[in-house]
Amino acid sequence: MLSPSSRLTFLLFVSTFFFACNSLGQHPEEGGILEDISNEVLAKELMDKALILDVRTPEETQLGIIEGATIINFYDDDFEAKIQLMEKSKPIVVYCASGGRSSQAASILAEQGFMEVYNLEGGLYGWQNEGWPVTQSLNDLGSSAITKEEVMTLVQESNALLIDFYAPWCAPCKAMAPIIDDIEKKYGESIHVERVDVAANPELGKTFNVSSIPVFAIYSEGKEVWRNNGLTEKSILVDEIKKALE
Numbered sequence: 001m002l003s004p005s006s007r008l009t010f011l012l013f014v015s016t017f018f019f020a021c022n023s024l025g026q027h028p029e030e031g032g033i034l035e036d037i038s039n040e041v042l043a044k045e046l047m048d049k050a051l052i053l054d055v056r057t058p059e060e061t062q063l064g065i066i067e068g069a070t071i072i073n074f075y076d077d078d079f080e081a082k083i084q085l086m087e088k089s090k091p092i093v094v095y096c097a098s099g100g101r102s103s104q105a106a107s108i109l110a111e112q113g114f115m116e117v118y119n120l121e122g123g124l125y126g127w128q129n130e131g132w133p134v135t136q137s138l139n140d141l142g143s144s145a146i147t148k149e150e151v152m153t154l155v156q157e158s159n160a161l162l163i164d165f166y167a168p169w170c171a172p173c174k175a176m177a178p179i180i181d182d183i184e185k186k187y188g189e190s191i192h193v194e195r196v197d198v199a200a201n202p203e204l205g206k207t208f209n210v211s212s213i214p215v216f217a218i219y220s221e222g223k224e225v226w227r228n229n230g231l232t233e234k235s236i237l238v239d240e241i242k243k244a245l246e
Contacts, residue, residue, distance in 0.1 A: 032115040034106060039130050042066075042093055042120060050091035050118070052171070053083075055105045060097060064134035066127065070171040071137065074101045080108065082199060085167060087212040087230060088114045095120035095127070146196060148203055156222045160191040160244045162237075165208065165215040167199035172231050173214045179234045183241070191218075191241055220244045 037046070047068075054065050055074035065071065072082045074096065086092065092114055096102040099122055106119040120127065128134060154161055164180050166173035184193040198205035198213060208217070218226040218240055226240045 032110060032113075032117065034110040034117045035119070036103075036121045037093070037118045038121055039127050039132055042118075042127075043132055046091060046093055046118065050093050050116075051086060053086070053092055053094045053105070053109075054124075055079075055094060055096050055101050056124070061137045064124075064128075065137050066095065066124070067133070067135045068171050068175075069095075071169050074105050079105075080112065081202075082167070082169070083109060083112060083114075085170070085198065085205070085211075085213050086114075088112075091116035091118065093118045093120055096123050098123040098125050146194070146201060146204070148201075148207055151194070151196060151204060151207075154192060154194055155219045158192045158219065159221065160241070161219040162191055162193045162241065163208075163217045163219070164193070164195045165198050165205070165210045165217070166195060166213055167197055169199070170213050175231060176214055176216075179232075179237070182234070183237060187238075187241055190245055218244050 042050075042052075052066055052069040054061055054069040054071045056071075057073050057075065058071075061071050070086070072079060076082065092109060094102040094106045094109065094117065096105070099119065102123060103119050106117045109117045122129070124134070151163070162180075162183070164173075164176070166176075180193065180195070187193075196204055196208075198210050204210075208215075212229060214231075215227065215229050216232055216237060217224055217228075225244055228236070
């Protein structure tokens with residue numbers, strides 16, 4: 001039979017072990033996930049459904065990135081402000097060169113309320129060493145300087161207005177850019193298309209309640225008639241534009 005002191009030690013050990021096991025990969029404050037993953041898990045399970053975040057420096061990213069990655073330099077003074085514009089409800093995979101910075105970044109993301117955060121073990125070096133592909137970093141979208149007053153005037157005076165709320169470093173925004181260009185070419189005479197960089201114009205992001213990007217919103221005669229967040233099919237955008245023009 002265990003002595004009282006032995007029983008206390010045993011109970012403390014069991015409770016500590018149980019807590020550690022159940023806390024593994026969890027972010028207790030938010031009830032989310034924070035864990036390391038392998039290259040294979042990213043490539044086969046998360047590539048098509050997760051946001052991918054490259055936190056390396058601009059010089060490093062010029063050597064290649066994982067396809068579809070959003071690039072935000074971990075050392076940027078506004079790193080935390082930028083990540084706030086990413087969609088928190090989607091899984092996000094973070095990587096750097098070898099895993100150090102991305103581990104720190106992943107912890108910050110979890111603290112900021114992202115629900116599923118994964119750190120890529122070994123970083124891009126490990127990814128490449130196992131033979132997984134990299135691609136060239138896309139050129140940043142241009143940043144436009146526009147005032148709150150100018151946008152509000154467009155909203156009030158345009159018969160139909162499509163606003164693309166974006167940021168130059170946002171990969172989903174870059175993926176949508178050709179679609180918005182095509183729409184502007186085809187419907188530009190009927191609907192005004194405006195691009196608003198909410199990273200460069202944070203006041204506009206607050207005014208129009210943009211909490212993650214990209215966001216597409218259509219306004220008609222001063223009122224918002226449609227809005228969608230994230231990657232959006234061209235056919236859906238076209239259908240909503242036609243409705244606004246009726």
